[in-house]
Amino acid sequence: MSFASILFINLLFKIMSSIMTKKQSSKSLQKEGGSNLKTTSITSANIIKSNRSKSPSIKKFVKEILAGNVSYLSRAITLIESTNKKHQKKANIILEQCLPFANKSVRIGITGVPGVGKSTFIEVLGKHLTSNHKKVAVLAVDPSSSLNKGSILGDKTRMEELVNDKNAYIRPSPSGSSLGGVARKTRESIILCEAAGFDTIIIETVGVGQSETMVHSMVDFFLLLKIAGAGDELQGIKRGIIEMADAIVINKSDGENIKNTHIAKIEFSRALQLYPPKESGWKPKVLSASALKNIGIDIISNMIDQYICLTKKQGFFNTKRNNQNTFWLKTTIEESLYNSFFKNNKISIDLQQEIELLKNGKTTPFNAASKLLKTYHGET
Numbered sequence: 075m076s077f078a079s080i081l082f083i084n085l086l087f088k089i090m091s092s093i094m095t096k097k098q099s100s101k102s103l104q105k106e107g108g109s110n111l112k113t114t115s116i117t118s119a120n121i122i123k124s125n126r127s128k129s130p131s132i133k134k135f136v137k138e139i140l141a142g143n144v145s146y147l148s149r150a151i152t153l154i155e156s157t158n159k160k161h162q163k164k165a166n167i168i169l170e171q172c173l174p175f176a177n178k179s180v181r182i183g184i185t186g187v188p189g190v191g192k193s194t195f196i197e198v199l200g201k202h203l204t205s206n207h208k209k210v211a212v213l214a215v216d217p218s219s220s221l222n223k224g225s226i227l228g229d230k231t232r233m234e235e236l237v238n239d240k241n242a243y244i245r246p247s248p249s250g251s252s253l254g255g256v257a258r259k260t261r262e263s264i265i266l267c268e269a270a271g272f273d274t275i276i277i278e279t280v281g282v283g284q285s286e287t288m289v290h291s292m293v294d295f296f297l298l299l300k301i302a303g304a305g306d307e308l309q310g311i312k313r314g315i316i317e318m319a320d321a322i323v324i325n326k327s328d329g330e331n332i333k334n335t336h337i338a339k340i341e342f343s344r345a346l347q348l349y350p351p352k353e354s355g356w357k358p359k360v361l362s363a364s365a366l367k368n369i370g371i372d373i374i375s376n377m378i379d380q381y382i383c384l385t386k387k388q389g390f391f392n393t394k395r396n397n398q399n400t401f402w403l404k405t406t407i408e409e410s411l412y413n414s415f416f417k418n419n420k421i422s423i424d425l426q427q428e429i430e431l432l433k434n435g436k437t438t439p440f441n442a443a444s445k446l447l448k449t450y451h452g453e454t
Contacts, residue, residue, distance in 0.1 A: 130149075257288040257291075294385070297320065420450075428445065
């Protein structure tokens with residue numbers, strides 16, 4: 075073997091040794107760093123878990139809500155929406171202590187079928203109100219959220235400007251097993267929002283089923299959004315929504331749709347004449363608007379102000395609020411009794427037996443119900 079070959083082999087050996095040393099060093103550092111990272115992760119997780127378990131006191135909650143702290147407002151609403159009995163008990167006490175500072179807002183209900191432009195309309199109306207020194211809270215009643223896990227306010231990016239407005243607060247729809255449960259949580263959320271200083275509460279509903287009735291029972295002014303040429307004008311009359319509405323707004327009144335809007339306004343105005351006068355003395359208005367172009371929003375806002383002034387002057391405003399409170403008292407009792415009845419283990423067993431008897435024609439629904447109620451009340 076030549077001298078040059080020996081030099082080359084020695085050089086190659088040194089290079090390989092150097093590479094192996096670096097690899098071992100790298101592995102050692104990675105192992106040590108990974109261990110430190112793992113320790114850090116566990117420590118961070120424990121801190122987060124510890125902070126989560128530290129729930130603020132009721133006194134702290136009330137103090138921060140009254141100070142307008144939206145973070146505490148959100149946490150309090152989460153307690154309302156919780157099914158945990160401890161959370162519900164805490165939420166009830168918070169509600170009681172916040173109640174003296176509530177009931178000072180104007181509550182506006184807005185409904186309309188999907189695609190009518192509710193989100194855009196609410197955002198533009200909300201921005202108009204905040205620009206006039208109002209504090210606006212937007213809540214939702216969406217019974218479908220418990221079925222498809224979605225929410226009509228779940229995607230806040232649709233109200234990007236209003237979300238970033240310091241004088242606005244948007245709360246997605248609570249999930250619930252029943253419309254009554256969802257609506258009750260929303261109504262209680264209204265109290266907290268009012269206590270936090272929001273003087274205008276906008277409640278959005280998806281506009282299907284019985285959600286409009288529930289929203290109507292918790293607001294001062296009920297606004298129905300429609301679009302021209304949708305072919306659902308008569309359907310709206312059949313559902314009785316128009317009868318509840320204090321105003322009908324034809325949205326998307328711009329461009330080529332202006333002509334259709336004019337026709338729709340005439341049709342709805344004629345339809346409103348078929349209904350008896352409202353107890354408030356208010357004559358429902360039919361207006362047009364384009365939320366996208368910000369047209370007609372100021373007129374709608376002024377109309378709502380006129381309605382509030384009229385109903386307060388006549389005393390109807392407070393009468394309606396009192397009637398709503400009575401309605402929700404009875405509704406809460408009904409829901410509580412309903413849940414208590416069907417969650418009774420003995421009733422669950424007997425109910426299935428009565429259903430089988432019904433299928434075989436051996437009893438009637440009325441006799442079966444009477445028997446089950448006697449069992450529930452402990453009667454023989």
